[in-house]
Amino acid sequence: MNKLLISTLLASAMAFPSAAETLRVGVATAQTGALAPFDTPVIAGIHIAVDEINAAGGIDGKIKIELLERDVRSDAAQTSIATQELVDEGVSVIVLPCDADPALAAIGVVSDAQIPAISTCASSPTLPQIGGEYMFANFPGDNVQAAVSAKWAHDEGLRTAYIVYSPDTQYTTMPLYFAEVFEKLGGKMLGQDTHTIGQQDFSAIATRIAALDPQPDVIMTSTYEPDFPSMLKALRAAGVESQMIGSDGIDSPTTFSLGAVAEGLVFTTAGHPTEGSPLEAFNKKFEEVHKKAPETVFNAVGYDLVKVIEAAVIAADGSTDPKVLRDAIANLENVQGATSTITYKGTDGMPLREVSLIRVKDGGRELLGQPTPDASLIPEPRVQ
Amino acid sequence: MDLFLQQTVNAFALGGTYALLALGLAMVFSTMGLINFAHGELMTIAGYILMACGLAGVPFALSVPLAICAAVIAAVAMERIAFRPVRNASGATMLVTSFAVSMILQVLFQNFISARSQAVLLPQVLSESVRFGGLVIGVNKIAAIATTIVMLIFLDRFMKHHRVGIAMRAAAEDFSVARLMGIRANTVIAGAFALSGFLAGVAAVLWVSQRASVDPLMGFTPVLKAFIAAILGGLGSLRGAVAGGFLLGFIEIYLAAYLPQGMQEFRDPIALCLVVLVLIFRPNGLIPSPALKAEKV
Numbered sequence: 001m002n003k004l005l006i007s008t009l010l011a012s013a014m015a016f017p018s019a020a021e022t023l024r025v026g027v028a029t030a031q032t033g034a035l036a037p038f039d040t041p042v043i044a045g046i047h048i049a050v051d052e053i054n055a056a057g058g059i060d061g062k063i064k065i066e067l068l069e070r071d072v073r074s075d076a077a078q079t080s081i082a083t084q085e086l087v088d089e090g091v092s093v094i095v096l097p098c099d100a101d102p103a104l105a106a107i108g109v110v111s112d113a114q115i116p117a118i119s120t121c122a123s124s125p126t127l128p129q130i131g132g133e134y135m136f137a138n139f140p141g142d143n144v145q146a147a148v149s150a151k152w153a154h155d156e157g158l159r160t161a162y163i164v165y166s167p168d169t170q171y172t173t174m175p176l177y178f179a180e181v182f183e184k185l186g187g188k189m190l191g192q193d194t195h196t197i198g199q200q201d202f203s204a205i206a207t208r209i210a211a212l213d214p215q216p217d218v219i220m221t222s223t224y225e226p227d228f229p230s231m232l233k234a235l236r237a238a239g240v241e242s243q244m245i246g247s248d249g250i251d252s253p254t255t256f257s258l259g260a261v262a263e264g265l266v267f268t269t270a271g272h273p274t275e276g277s278p279l280e281a282f283n284k285k286f287e288e289v290h291k292k293a294p295e296t297v298f299n300a301v302g303y304d305l306v307k308v309i310e311a312a313v314i315a316a317d318g319s320t321d322p323k324v325l326r327d328a329i330a331n332l333e334n335v336q337g338a339t340s341t342i343t344y345k346g347t348d349g350m351p352l353r354e355v356s357l358i359r360v361k362d363g364g365r366e367l368l369g370q371p372t373p374d375a376s377l378i379p380e381p382r383v384q
Numbered sequence: 385m386d387l388f389l390q391q392t393v394n395a396f397a398l399g400g401t402y403a404l405l406a407l408g409l410a411m412v413f414s415t416m417g418l419i420n421f422a423h424g425e426l427m428t429i430a431g432y433i434l435m436a437c438g439l440a441g442v443p444f445a446l447s448v449p450l451a452i453c454a455a456v457i458a459a460v461a462m463e464r465i466a467f468r469p470v471r472n473a474s475g476a477t478m479l480v481t482s483f484a485v486s487m488i489l490q491v492l493f494q495n496f497i498s499a500r501s502q503a504v505l506l507p508q509v510l511s512e513s514v515r516f517g518g519l520v521i522g523v524n525k526i527a528a529i530a531t532t533i534v535m536l537i538f539l540d541r542f543m544k545h546h547r548v549g550i551a552m553r554a555a556a557e558d559f560s561v562a563r564l565m566g567i568r569a570n571t572v573i574a575g576a577f578a579l580s581g582f583l584a585g586v587a588a589v590l591w592v593s594q595r596a597s598v599d600p601l602m603g604f605t606p607v608l609k610a611f612i613a614a615i616l617g618g619l620g621s622l623r624g625a626v627a628g629g630f631l632l633g634f635i636e637i638y639l640a641a642y643l644p645q646g647m648q649e650f651r652d653p654i655a656l657c658l659v660v661l662v663l664i665f666r667p668n669g670l671i672p673s674p675a676l677k678a679e680k681v
Contacts, residue, residue: 203522207390
């Protein structure tokens with residue numbers, strides 16, 4: 001009897017404070033497989049932010065964050081299963097993979113359980129649109145990025161464009177948004193090509209573009225490694241001199257090590273470490289923790305994600321109730337992350353964030369600007 | 385006409401790379417009846433050596449042989465560690481073993497190197513191009529075509545005149561009889577793996593020189609293409625593998641070049657349909673292996 005009493009007391013003593021002072025965050029992301037290159041850096045950023053907050057005593061000095069992590073192997077079905085497991089464990093917030101497609105696979109589970117979910121770095125504006133009120137993104141939308149780069153191209157006096165896109169994922173259809181904005185601005189589209197993700201050889205496409213007369217002023221694509229370097233090299237080897245525009249997927253060391261072929265390349269991304277910026281501070285911190293410089297801005301995007309959760313808990317007066325947290329996230333304004341300020345208020349879950357426009361110069365990055373495009377220029381999300 | 389010639393050069397370059405890949409698979413299949421799906425990981429290993437050499441400042445001319453050596457060593461080690469214990473098991477066991485080796489290596493790369501692509505520094509000359517009349521040909525295309533020709537000549541001579549090559553051909557035809565003649569099974573199979581590693585290493589250099597980066601899953605696409613090419617050419621037949629590789633390269637490039645815009649999305653399925661069509665008329669492949677005792681009922 002005594003033993004039972006003691007163990008019951010012990011159990012309740014252990015259970016009570018943790019229920020009140022811990023925020024359980026479920027992380028169902030890809031540690032292996034095709035999405036791992038994007039999810040693992042975000043997770044590294046999440047860990048840095050969580051350690052930092054917990055070391056300072058937790059959110060608001062009292063609520064510690066506990067991460068429950070599952071590997072979804074870049075698989076849509078596995079994402080749904082892992083999410084269900086995390087829901088059963090009673091998490092308050094769920095982090096989903098980078099790509100819109102596996103994130104959407106978990107949406108049924110998340111909506112039923114009424115737990116807010118944030119995708120690590122999916123940038124398709126269709127994600128919260130399809131996902132409903134419990135789905136949030138954590139990256140500048142594809143349509144916003146395309147509006148920024150199309151506006152830049154137009155301002156530079158580039159009037160004709162060609163796009164190369166892949167219908168394989170939502171993200172790789174960003175050039176379709178670009179074409180829409182470019183035409184709205186008065187530019188002329190000369191044509192388009194499609195490719196498959198993982199396509200090794202772009203020589204047929206490059207030869208076709210090289211045969212165009214007149215040559216397009218600008219070629220836009222949102223393909224990323226390893227396809228992008230292959231495409232760029234094929235185009236340049238075929239004699240195509242047009243301005244190339246890419247997107248955040250090529251914000252990677254490979255792009256800067258390509259040498260002469262990448263000179264002058266312009267792309268949009270989530271942030272740029274200007275002097276004294278939070279991103280610069282984050283990069284320093286990352287280097288302290290990992291003893292090497294971050295390879296990608298996705299690390300900082302993970303930090304942003306935790307900052308959003310922290311801000312939501314504070315806004316909800318320390319509540320860890322999922323429904324309360326959802327409403328708190330949806331009403332967040334100007335949360336200071338590492339890459340940008342983040343606002344969800346007034347959006348459908350696709351955050352308002354800065355877009356940085358970068359040019360490759362002498363193998364390094366040159367900031368062209370961090371413009372906020374005119375709202376009338378941003379195309380409507382389109383379900384591919 | 386220029387455009388057609390240009391696309392034909394593209395097709396030769398791509399087809400040549402596919403031929404080298406398919407040959408690597410066929411080499412192992414012809415001796416031990418195993419489709420080695422970990423062949424792609426041999427390429428990834430060679431790619432990582434190129435990356436490491438680039439970072440260490442080793443000149444490209446030296447890092448290429450190093451990368452190829454690494455692929456050969458890895459292939460021989462793979463045979464010794466993973467495939468020798470299951471050599472006498474069923475074909476399915478060996479197939480699953482090769483998938484396991486492939487996945488284990490991928491996860492090791494992801495966890496111990498990086499999940500993200502790593503840049504490979506390449507000499508600038510590989511990005512340049514040369515003009516021949518109206519044709520613009522990239523240096524890496526010329527390199528791919530030249531390498532393929534040299535490799536094919538080397539392999540032909542090796543298989544015809546070298547002792548191990550002759551032994552491998554004998555083993556491919558009838559392993560039991562070859563062993564009765566005093567040919568050592570271990571030597572022949574290790575030799576086949578070493579050669580397939582050599583081919584994977586060479587193909588990896590060509591492959592990486594196009595994409596300038598290496599990632600843990602890099603081997604998947606090439607091994608898939610090689611498999612299709614090997615089936616198309618006739619499984620187990622070396623000449624068939626070469627023919628299949630080139631035919632696949634031509635199909636892919638011409639479809640990408642001449643399929644109407646609206647159909648481009650269906651390029652890959654159409655390419656595979658063409659492969660199936662060829663197989664309907666030649667069920668054992670373009671140049672079937674003489675040792676293939678496929679019973680058709």
